[in-house]
Amino acid sequence: MTPPPTRPTPPLLDVRGLSVDFPAPDGRTVHAVRDVSFTLRRGETLAVVGESGSGKSTTALALTRMLPGTGRITAGSVRLDGTELTTAGERELRAVRGARIGMVFQDPMTSLNPVLSVRAQLDDVLRAHGGGNRAARRARAEELLGLVGIPDPRRRLDDHPHQFSGGQRQRVLIAMALANEPDVLLADEPTTALDATVQKQILSLVTRLNEESGTALVLITHNMGVVARTCERVLVMYGGSVVEDGPTDRVLTRPRHPYTGGLLAAVPRLSAPSGTRLTGIPGAPPDLSLPLVGCAFAPRCAFADTECGVAVPVLEAGPEGGHLVACRHPDEVSGVSGDVPRKRDGLAVLARREAELDVELEADLPQGVGAPLLAATGLRKEFRGRGRSGRRQPVVAVDDVSLRLDAGETLGVVGESGSGKSTLARMLAHAHPADAGTITLRGGNVTRPSRAGLRALRREVQLVFQDPYASLNPRMTVGDIIGEPLLVHGLQPERTARRARVAELLELVGLDAAAADRLPRAFSGGQRQRVGIARALAPEPSVLICDEPVSALDVSVQAQIVNLLSDLQRDLGLALLFIAHDLAVVRQVSHRVAVMHQGRIVETGPADEVCERPQDPYTQALLAAVPDPVPAAAQRVPAA
Missing domain, CATH: 3.40.50.300 (P-loop containing nucleotide triphosphate hydrolases)
Known part of the structure; x- marks a missing residue:
């Protein structure tokens, strides 16, 4: 007898057509997020990358309806284990925030209460979601500080945020987000303020929770090394939209969107010698208060043609499947390795100028003689x-x-x-x-x-x-x-x-x-x-x-x-x-x-x-x- 076909496991988090607007003071509307869709399964790790203003953090905040100011969800659906969050009541959302979905914010100094000790702030998080009696919460708070690498955690619990370094404050935030072992961890630039060794400790901790507890991770970051080391999938955002979505190894080694290629070319390499110029992306991100006409990246793209300026590209799968891209020229892009897309007619001039600058930098090296400045x-x-x-x-x-x-x-x-x-x-x-x-x-x-x-x-x-x-x-x-x-x-x-x-x-x-x-x-x-x-x-x-x-x-x-x-x-x-x-x-x-x-x-x-x-x-x-x-x-x- 032929066994019945196995059904795919339903996603833990299912986001469909999410759009977010912010009214601007001058009467215009900023379309911060446009038609974003993705799924996240238990134990899966997803990276979200893109320039400042691309909609990464706004997307994360919209998942639990924590949008600042006048921001509002104008379209789409966010389901956690089948429960719709965009229409959930405040009581339902309080039960989700901090318990089922943990959040690590980017700026630790503005996210921590400056007048409360770290012990008090961890205790608040644990008590809000049934963290046991006072003794159990005290023990758990000390354990959490130790887990995120704070030296002498028992003594440091009574310190206030200003008594920690920037990297240590970020570790405290991570400890608060992990306190109740959430199903989903939304981490918005959690390692930005951390050095490489502490960064490795934090990523090891997150990976362990991911593997042992099935905690799904959404990691917002600009560190491509962290993405390569930690995440299975990458979502690339530009101008409030998803422009590429696929397995990490494919996206980082064979990008199919010119914007992704530009981001990768801008990454500094430890193997590059002193004086090497970094490669930026020409131009500026789009004005999100304007209507979307054509491809948002077209003004900065080396591969854009007339059609790119009038037709909005659709996010669709390529020949390999599972690797989605919103671009009319993905095959041309994937043939460009390790170079930022530039306008073809300016390529030779820019390359010559950068070579001249490298020579100038080398020639200008101080000789270290005489009195120091x-x-x-x-x-x-x-x-x-x-x-x-x-x-x-x-x-x-x-x-x-x-x-x-x-x-x-x-x-x-x-x-x-x-x-x-x-x-x-x-x-x-x-x-x-x-x-x-x-x-x-x-x-x-x-x-x-x-x-x-x-x-x-x-x-x-x-x-x-x-x-x-x-x-x-x-x-x-x-x-x-x-x-x-x-x-x-x-x-x-x-x-x-x-x-x-x-x-x-x-x-x-x-x-x-x-x-x-x-x-x-x-x-x-x-x-x-x-x-x-x-x-x-x-x-x-x-x-x-x-x-x-x-x-x-x-x-x-x-x-x-x-x-x-x-x-x-x-x-x-x-x-x-x-x-x-x-x-x-x-x-x-x-x-x-x-x-x-x-x-x-x-x-x-x-x-x-x-x-x-x-x-x-x-x-x-x-x-x-x-x-x-x-x-x-x-x-x-x-x-x-």
Whole structure:
């Protein structure tokens, strides 16, 4: 007797035709998500990739109806185990959020309550979904902090969010999302603020839950190495729509959409030597308030023809099946390997120019002779914390650090979260005074400057901060933000001259001079970071300290910002201290690299030498943890 055919397992999460709109203040409607469909089965891992503004995070928030402000679902269906969530009541949704669907948000500082201890916040999550009695919840909270790699979890439970580093705060968020072992974990850039070793620990934890508990994972990320290492399928979004959907190995090695190929070409490679320029995608993302006419990517595509500009492509399967693409030229795209799609007539010129820039960068390498521009000797910084007993306990953030930075040189600083990188940056910029050691600028001792000396020092040494959202005053126009240092340092007191200088700075960082009258909220993340760089350049500094300037940016915008910094250094003779946890970016942008561990520099040397022949075991561990964006070379993370 022939057995009956087995029915396919119904999906755990079934999304069909999801569309989300946001009314804009000027009366227009922003179509943030357009007709998105996908399924997710138990134990499946799905990556969602794309540039800022492509609709990734909005799609994730719409799944549990957590859209901000006036956002609303205008069409489509979201079913969890057959239960429709788009029409569910608030009580039903509360039972789903945090219990059946966990969410890890991108910005840990705004997602954690600053006035509550970590213990209290974990306890709230556990108590809301029946996490047992008080003793059981306390034990579970300590267990969760240990699972996500927080050292000494019992003591750290009583600390508040501001007492953790950025990477540690992200780990706390992940612990909260995993507290009730959800069926689905929506992780929105969960490893953006984490260094490679901690990133590997977190991915191991998520993989273990996925394999042992059947937790399905939706991972929103711009890190293609994480995608290759963690996920089985990839969903590529552009302009609010899905443009490619398929198995990870096919999408990352044989992309069929030109946008996917552009994203992959923009990924920095650890194997690329120092001075290699990153490859960005020309043009800008579409205006989502305009009607969709033709392919949204056509204005930036090397393969677009007349038909692409008038006909909206349909997401459909190719000859291999299971690999969907919305493009009229998928076969042409899949024949392009490792190069960003560009307009054909400009290809030779751009390639020639990039080769010339590589030669210029190599020729401009500082020789390291004579007095350094900026130097530090024996720097030490200690902070006072409070333990469970209430007694103050010293935390040594920077311990006996010495370094030099020459004019026109880039020194990359890498290390785990909490290794002292950001504290060192703030000490050099005199945001934190040094407890011991000396700092010299152009040979003069500036360790403890006078008030006038501090003003002069801060004109010469400027900071570019990690978060382009939090570092700009939301109530000031971009012109006032960039012009403020000119006023503070008395460089352009006359308004007309100041506006002219602001226009020059905007054009210098690749923005239109007309942007001066707009508020920061009118810009994308990458554009805001350009504004931050323009503000830092306003007083004409000699040293630019960049503290994780590209960690929150997608790969295409990251390439633009990294290339911009390299061009500015070449044109203006800047010295750069470049702090990052992405070793591939650090190698390509830096002449030398310093590796920090537990407040100390454990290894320093030429970037290529440190990355190819590391001597310290800690440096070797950092390099070994870097995920490879090519699936054939990257293994799935083993369960911890």
